[in-house]
Amino acid sequence: MGFFIETLLGGLMTGVLYALIGLGFVLIFKASGVFNFAQGAMVLVAALAMARFSAWAIELTGSMLFGNVIAFFMSVAFMIALAIAIERLVLRHLVNQELTTLLMATLGITYVLDGLGQTVFGSSVYTIDVGMPKEPLFLFQDVFEGGILLNPDDLIAALVGAALVAALALLFQYTKVGRALRAVADDHQAAQSVGIPLGRIWVVVWSVAGVVALVAGIVWGSKLGVQFSLSTVALRALPVVILGGLTSVPGAILGGLIIGVGEKLSEVYLGSFVGGGIEVWFAYALALLVLLVRPEGLFGEKHIDRV
Amino acid sequence: MTSMNATEAAATAVPYLAVNNVEVIYNHVILVLKGVSLQVPQGGIVALLGANGAGKSTTLKSISNLLHAERGDVTKGNIEFKGARIDQMTPNELVRRGVIQVMEGRHCFGHLTIEENLLTGAYTRKISRTELRDSLDKVYHYFPRLKTRRSSQAGYTSGGEQQMCAIGRALMAKPEMILLDEPSMGLAPQIVEEIFEIVKDLNGKEGVSFLLAEQNTMVALRYADFGYIMENGRIVMEGEAKELATNEDVKEFYLGLSGEGRKSFRDVKHYRRRKRWLS
Numbered sequence: 001m002g003f004f005i006e007t008l009l010g011g012l013m014t015g016v017l018y019a020l021i022g023l024g025f026v027l028i029f030k031a032s033g034v035f036n037f038a039q040g041a042m043v044l045v046a047a048l049a050m051a052r053f054s055a056w057a058i059e060l061t062g063s064m065l066f067g068n069v070i071a072f073f074m075s076v077a078f079m080i081a082l083a084i085a086i087e088r089l090v091l092r093h094l095v096n097q098e099l100t101t102l103l104m105a106t107l108g109i110t111y112v113l114d115g116l117g118q119t120v121f122g123s124s125v126y127t128i129d130v131g132m133p134k135e136p137l138f139l140f141q142d143v144f145e146g147g148i149l150l151n152p153d154d155l156i157a158a159l160v161g162a163a164l165v166a167a168l169a170l171l172f173q174y175t176k177v178g179r180a181l182r183a184v185a186d187d188h189q190a191a192q193s194v195g196i197p198l199g200r201i202w203v204v205v206w207s208v209a210g211v212v213a214l215v216a217g218i219v220w221g222s223k224l225g226v227q228f229s230l231s232t233v234a235l236r237a238l239p240v241v242i243l244g245g246l247t248s249v250p251g252a253i254l255g256g257l258i259i260g261v262g263e264k265l266s267e268v269y270l271g272s273f274v275g276g277g278i279e280v281w282f283a284y285a286l287a288l289l290v291l292l293v294r295p296e297g298l299f300g301e302k303h304i305d306r307v
Numbered sequence: 308m309t310s311m312n313a314t315e316a317a318a319t320a321v322p323y324l325a326v327n328n329v330e331v332i333y334n335h336v337i338l339v340l341k342g343v344s345l346q347v348p349q350g351g352i353v354a355l356l357g358a359n360g361a362g363k364s365t366t367l368k369s370i371s372n373l374l375h376a377e378r379g380d381v382t383k384g385n386i387e388f389k390g391a392r393i394d395q396m397t398p399n400e401l402v403r404r405g406v407i408q409v410m411e412g413r414h415c416f417g418h419l420t421i422e423e424n425l426l427t428g429a430y431t432r433k434i435s436r437t438e439l440r441d442s443l444d445k446v447y448h449y450f451p452r453l454k455t456r457r458s459s460q461a462g463y464t465s466g467g468e469q470q471m472c473a474i475g476r477a478l479m480a481k482p483e484m485i486l487l488d489e490p491s492m493g494l495a496p497q498i499v500e501e502i503f504e505i506v507k508d509l510n511g512k513e514g515v516s517f518l519l520a521e522q523n524t525m526v527a528l529r530y531a532d533f534g535y536i537m538e539n540g541r542i543v544m545e546g547e548a549k550e551l552a553t554n555e556d557v558k559e560f561y562l563g564l565s566g567e568g569r570k571s572f573r574d575v576k577h578y579r580r581r582k583r584w585l586s
Contacts, residue, residue: 095375095376096376096377176426176430179419179423179426179427179430180427180430182416182418182419182423183416183419183424183427185418186416186417186418186419187414187415187416187417188376189373189376189410189414190410190414190415190416191416191427192373192376192398192399193371193373193398193407193408193409193410193414194402194407194427194428194430194431194476194477194479194480195398195399195401195402195403195407195430195431195480196399196427196430197397197399247418301418
């Protein structure tokens with residue numbers, strides 16, 4: 001029983017990490033109706049920026065906490081600058097174009113970011129150390145034999161993820177900007193006609209997606225180290241958003257949890273029957289199934305068509 | 308003599324909305340508007356009539372500057388609102404100045420509720436919650452139907468309700484001038500009548516001026532004060548709405564009314580040949 005719960009918790013934590021990346025996808029999809037391939041590259045660039053800025057700032061200030069805070073804000077500023085650049089150079093010219101065109105554009109942005117990020121920040125493996133406690137915790141030692149092993153950094157990541165999701169859900173549902181974001185997603189030209197400035201909205205949404213990527217980059221980066229492979233982590237979050245629904249912020253988090261837990265549990269309990277390796281393809285198989293049964297995902301908005 | 312003075316006065320006074328000899332080219336090659344000039348007086352309802360593809364929508368979009376999104380450009384002429392050039396302004400600036408377009412085909416935000424749709428209309432206004440509430444109530448006063456559907460997703464409402472939602476959304480911006488594109492499209496005659504009544508009401512009580520593009524000539528001329536008829540990217544005829552409604556050629560080709568059976572196109576006066584100011 002103790003082992004089951006431990007696996008379950010481990011899965012939940014991984015799930016939150018997936019959800020963090022999935023959130024970035026959802027944000028941009030909600031505001032522009034396009035699937036942003038570049039989200040993974042943004043995670044990489046954000047993590048690279050954070051790693052380099054923090055190394056510099058910690059050396060400069062001599063304080064771990066202070067340096068990291070400075071580096072975080074510098075990285076946020078960097079991601080906002082990136083959002084502005086993307087709007088100026090790419091999105092502005094693609095107003096009212098086919099969604100496929102935008103999709104291809106994000107694919108292009110991916111390669112530019114991957115290359116540029118490593119050119120600017122260097123391509124070696126960096127570490128991010130934000131001082132998260134690494135000592136594993138043992139919980140319920142008197143209930144189960146040996147207790148339940150829990151990584152505190154996973155726990156913190158989970159809390160950060162949950163807070164982020166709550167904040168974003170509120171932003172989308174109840175603020176003027178959130179409404180404008182959803183309006184833009186529904187109909188670019190109509191949004192323009194009521195005076196919503198598309199450019200500014202896109203800068204906002206890419207900035208928010210950039211900050212989400214930064215948080216994901218910090219969390220993943222401090223676990224795996226900052227390197228090129230970080231940008232492919234995003235592809236593992238793809239099934240998450242398909243499962244949760246591309247338009248739903250809570251869907252991203254729940255999709256992440258389901259896939260995180262499913263991966264771990266199926267690996268542990270079913271892996272031995274098929275020779276292991278379930279963890280690698282479980283998410284994709286699940287996503288495929290969801291696409292067959294419920295293409296808009298668990299919480300996604302149904303496509304509304306008038307005939 | 309008096310009519311002479313009136314025209315002179317109109318010519319010297321700064322017009323409210325003036326489109327002067329505007330030429331629009333799409334994609335750098337397709338000439339759509341070939342020198343269109345028209346004026347809307349303050350507090351007026353002006354109808355822009357014509358068949359499909361005559362350039363009505365393009366004219367409205369050149370005013371509201373939604374052309375850029377469709378790769379259209381105003382290449383000649385200028386547009387003035389209350390004496391100031393507006394042809395280089397972004398839609399956002401225009402809405403803040405009081406000129407807003409209600410697009411053809413409604414274009415409500417399908418996934419937003421009716422009320423959220425209306426609220427997006429107030430995006431450009433910096434107002435308090437109570438003022439926002441008041442504006443909403445005003446829209447609900449003019450469109451009681453919207454109030455009953457306020458929490459349904461706009462995509463699931465009827466065409467008439469969507470048209471009301473689109474006009475209501477524009478009202479939320481507190482406009483002085485609404486460019487209304489094809490409000491009757493795809494609606495039952497009764498609903499069309501209802502919508503035009505509300506337009507007339509808004510014009511009278513809120514002092515909003517309207518420039519409306521319509522294919523439904525009969526209804527439009529009944530509610531408008533003045534009308535322009537477009538053909539092939541040019542304005543070929545203009546006049547008081549009442550005069551246009553009784554004009555033989557308008558009757559024949561736009562109203563489908565004629566005493567003497569079908570007429571050949573060859574017998575019809577070719578308005579498009581008429582030269583207009585500067586063109």
